[in-house]
Amino acid sequence: MKKNLEEPKHLRFAVLAADVALMTVRDGTLLIRLTPVNRPPHFPNMKGLPGGLIDPKETAEEAARRLLREKACITSPDIYLEQLFTFSEIDRDPRGRVVSVAYSALVPWGSLSSEEQADTNDSWWVTPSSAHGLAYDHDLITATALARLRSRARYTTILGKLMPNEFTLTELERVYESILRTDLDKRNFRKKILKLGVLTAQKRKREGGAFRPAELYRFTSSKVTEIEIL
Amino acid sequence: MKKNLEEPKHLRFAVLAADVALMTVRDGTLLIRLTPVNRPPHFPNMKGLPGGLIDPKETAEEAARRLLREKACITSPDIYLEQLFTFSEIDRDPRGRVVSVAYSALVPWGSLSSEEQADTNDSWWVTPSSAHGLAYDHDLITATALARLRSRARYTTILGKLMPNEFTLTELERVYESILRTDLDKRNFRKKILKLGVLTAQKRKREGGAFRPAELYRFTSSKVTEIEIL
DNA sequence: TAATCTTAGTGTACTATATACACTAAGTAA
DNA sequence: TTACTTAGTGTATATAGTACACTAAGATTA
Numbered sequence: 001m002k003k004n005l006e007e008p009k010h011l012r013f014a015v016l017a018a019d020v021a022l023m024t025v026r027d028g029t030l031l032i033r034l035t036p037v038n039r040p041p042h043f044p045n046m047k048g049l050p051g052g053l054i055d056p057k058e059t060a061e062e063a064a065r066r067l068l069r070e071k072a073c074i075t076s077p078d079i080y081l082e083q084l085f086t087f088s089e090i091d092r093d094p095r096g097r098v099v100s101v102a103y104s105a106l107v108p109w110g111s112l113s114s115e116e117q118a119d120t121n122d123s124w125w126v127t128p129s130s131a132h133g134l135a136y137d138h139d140l141i142t143a144t145a146l147a148r149l150r151s152r153a154r155y156t157t158i159l160g161k162l163m164p165n166e167f168t169l170t171e172l173e174r175v176y177e178s179i180l181r182t183d184l185d186k187r188n189f190r191k192k193i194l195k196l197g198v199l200t201a202q203k204r205k206r207e208g209g210a211f212r213p214a215e216l217y218r219f220t221s222s223k224v225t226e227i228e229i230l
Numbered sequence: 231m232k233k234n235l236e237e238p239k240h241l242r243f244a245v246l247a248a249d250v251a252l253m254t255v256r257d258g259t260l261l262i263r264l265t266p267v268n269r270p271p272h273f274p275n276m277k278g279l280p281g282g283l284i285d286p287k288e289t290a291e292e293a294a295r296r297l298l299r300e301k302a303c304i305t306s307p308d309i310y311l312e313q314l315f316t317f318s319e320i321d322r323d324p325r326g327r328v329v330s331v332a333y334s335a336l337v338p339w340g341s342l343s344s345e346e347q348a349d350t351n352d353s354w355w356v357t358p359s360s361a362h363g364l365a366y367d368h369d370l371i372t373a374t375a376l377a378r379l380r381s382r383a384r385y386t387t388i389l390g391k392l393m394p395n396e397f398t399l400t401e402l403e404r405v406y407e408s409i410l411r412t413d414l415d416k417r418n419f420r421k422k423i424l425k426l427g428v429l430t431a432q433k434r435k436r437e438g439g440a441f442r443p444a445e446l447y448r449f450t451s452s453k454v455t456e457i458e459i460l
Numbered sequence: 461t462a463a464t465c466t467t468a469g470t471g472t473a474c475t476a477t478a479t480a481c482a483c484t485a486a487g488t489a490a
Numbered sequence: 491t492t493a494c495t496t497a498g499t500g501t502a503t504a505t506a507g508t509a510c511a512c513t514a515a516g517a518t519t520a
Binding site: 185187188191192195209210211212213 | 506507508509510514515516517518
């Protein structure tokens with residue numbers, strides 16, 4: 001029943017890659033970061049997720065963080081990363097056997113520098129509906145990341161990772177509405193989210209608005225917890 | 231900002247492995263399948279999850295299925311597999327860089343052959359509390375698989391994958407109770423699970439019992455769906 | 461400074477779901 | 491036929507979800 005494991009090792013290796021679906025929300029709109037992919041003959045002048053090969057001396061997550069820096073021009077060090085899925089289809093890269101460990105990454109728009117917010121030739125933000133026709137299997141990775149985000153939004157506090165340190169309840173509600181693609185009742189949303197006990201009210205109020213200032217809140221814990229939200 | 235990708239490919243590879251946490255429930259007790267690991271000097275005469283290297287011509291999932299056959303003596307072809315996590319710690323295998331794609335696998339005890347149910351020197355069943363001190367990072371993989379199973383039991387129909395084709399409501403309740411480690415109210419459990427509409431009553435009843443026969447049910451769909459259960 | 465503009469913030473009545481709880485029904489075995 | 495064991499059911503109460511509309515607060519401008 002047991003098979004001899006001492007087959008030639010050179011037959012048993014793979015090139016390992018990491019790909020990252022970096023997402024943020026700007027003005028209630030979900031955005032994904034894309035970069036150019038130019039790999040003729042299969043992927044000439046195309047777009048894709050920031051990704052690349054994993055180095056022998058780094059973990060997959062370390063590679064994902066490095067690739068966010070190198071490919072997505074994201075220099076902020078504390079991006080929230082979650083391992084998504086490992087894609088190992090034999091032909092997913094036509095140039096050879098490349099297995100990709102995919103990550104989703106979430107960052108509050110407001111905590112990005114102006115360089116990180118900017119669209120350049122090296123990387124830019126698009127809405128998910130514009131993120132089709134990507135190189136490799138990046139359409140699939142994108143769809144997986146979106147589905148996972150929407151699923152986890154229902155029973156975890158993951159959307160806190162899309163919020164700045166301090167935010168108003170209306171801002172939080174807008175993010176939930178944009179991810180879940182639904183309209184929420186303002187009063188019921190507030191009752192529910194406050195009853196969960198995951199938010200702490202701040203002393204300060206949102207300044208600079210043209211109208212009545214709103215109370216500011218923050219997530220009490222930086223951990224994503226499994227409380228049912230919606 | 232972009233880095234040259236044309237670094238020597240020979241610097242960028244890893245050996246890819248797959249490991250499987252195969253779980254079942256026998257008499258209301260969760261069991262995990264272990265196999266011997268004998269890899270001196272680091273892992274002499276130890277135990278571990280069924281696992282091994284991925285071949286160049288197979289996906290990670292195909293490797294997981296093959297390894298269930300070769301290492302865990304599981305010949306049933308339709309074992310439910312779910313990709314769990316990819317472990318890429320640099321030193322997780324002291325012999326070299328081995329990245330492991332871990333899977334959890336669920337199988338109903340009753341659908342196993344007597345050979346698959348049996349404990350042999352090649353593979354055997356243990357309770358999770360006995361599955362400590364495993365080789366490599368298999369303690370971590372085991373803990374991850376258990377946590378994921380318990381989490382998913384709360385908001386999906388995944389425990390259907392631990393049930394035989396036909397089962398009684400009491401049998402289903404026992405499985406929920408053993409996974410969630412809690413006592414459930416018989417009437418409330420029945421109301422809830424029946425209202426979900428995921429079960430279909432069968433004409434037949436459980437035969438051979440010494441007492442009143444129970445109605446048999448089956449899961450209407452073979453898909454694991456995201457309905458909140460408990 | 462009063463009027464206007466815009467977003468912030470709140471409560472209640474109703475419906476649906478969750479929970480706690482105990483007896484009768486059906487078959488087997490002696 | 492009696493005893494045994496598991497199957498199967500209902501109701502009252504508490505909790506949570508839902509639908510819905512007005513007042514409050516500050517900034518702007520006429």
